[in-house]
């Protein structure tokens with residue numbers, strides 16, 4: 265299954281070209297713009313706008329079906345969304361088992377500015393309700409545990425309680441899950457992962473159909489200076505041109521590998537939303553278009569996990585995920601609250617039989 269919008273996305277710019285214009289997106293590497301007289305409606309200065317971002321954001325908006333602003337990293341986007349929505353005295357709720365730097369941002373900075381920060385585990389996220397929270401930040405599926413939250417239910421309950429929801433949609437991309445269509449107010453994502461897809465850039469974006477939020481996010485970017493470099497914007501745009509084909513391959517391969525890994529003796533535990541006995545299966549079927557390219561396996565012990573990651577010739581032992589090269593790492597090495605032999609595996613674009621042969625041979629050799 266591929267995205268119905270992916271073909272239109274490839275021709276967004278092309279259909280507006282004049283004769284002789286380049287088909288590939290030009291990279292505008294300039295801080296200054298020729299600007300005699302009134303500046304209205306033109307690029308003014310590199311911190312305010314850039315034609316390469318503008319086109320990238322056009323493509324991102326098409327994918328999200330919402331206004332979008334790009335940032336130099338996923339954390340740049342998450343910071344913008346939070347600084348645009350909280351003030352001193354706000355109460356915010358974040359997942360205790362999501363991407364750990366979001367928790368650091370909240371604990372090390374927001375709480376120092378008079379924001380009260382509370383945490384809940386993804387599997388117990390709705391327990392206690394949402395009364396009194398100004399901002400509720402969710403991540404589904406969570407990284408690295410791959411637990412899921414009922415996004416439509418959270419969006420509805422938070423709105424009824426007068427708060428705003430922000431969803432980190434990094435792990436599934438807009439092709440795999442559409443939080444805004446489920447009622448979430450703001451989407452944030454690290455485009456460093458599958459969106460860029462080639463492990464050669466850091467970028468992020470914020471998308472929302474709430475105009476006031478987007479005005480604040482734009483102001484934050486312009487004033488804080490957290491702007492993407494034109495070259496990264498250009499690279500991300502190029503990556504997005506193959507997102508549909510990469511994501512389709514990655515998710516399809518992940519399903520096949522998950523089914524085979526389930527049956528392998530070296531694997532003590534496996535999590536993948538596309539396995540019918542995974543705790544997330546029913547929710548994943550209801551709210552995601554694809555089950556994703558991330559899976560986790562727990563082997564017998566830490567030494568075997570390290571040996572597997574470091575010897576499998578088609579797995580890069582690396583942090584981060586979503587690239588064309590399959591990669592794996594033990595999350596406990598960063599202090600995530602998981603088993604020492606827990607491995608997050610990001611399935612890349614290698615042909616699946618070749619990839620399975622390499623994985624199976626490395627597991628058999630443990």
Ligand SMILES: *Cc1c(COP(=O)(O)O)cnc(C)c1O
Nearest residue numbers: 337338339363407434454456467
């Ligand atoms: C990687 C990641 C981020 C942070 O993105 P950067 O581009 O590294 O700043 C945020 N959320 C999730 C779920 C991530 O995986």
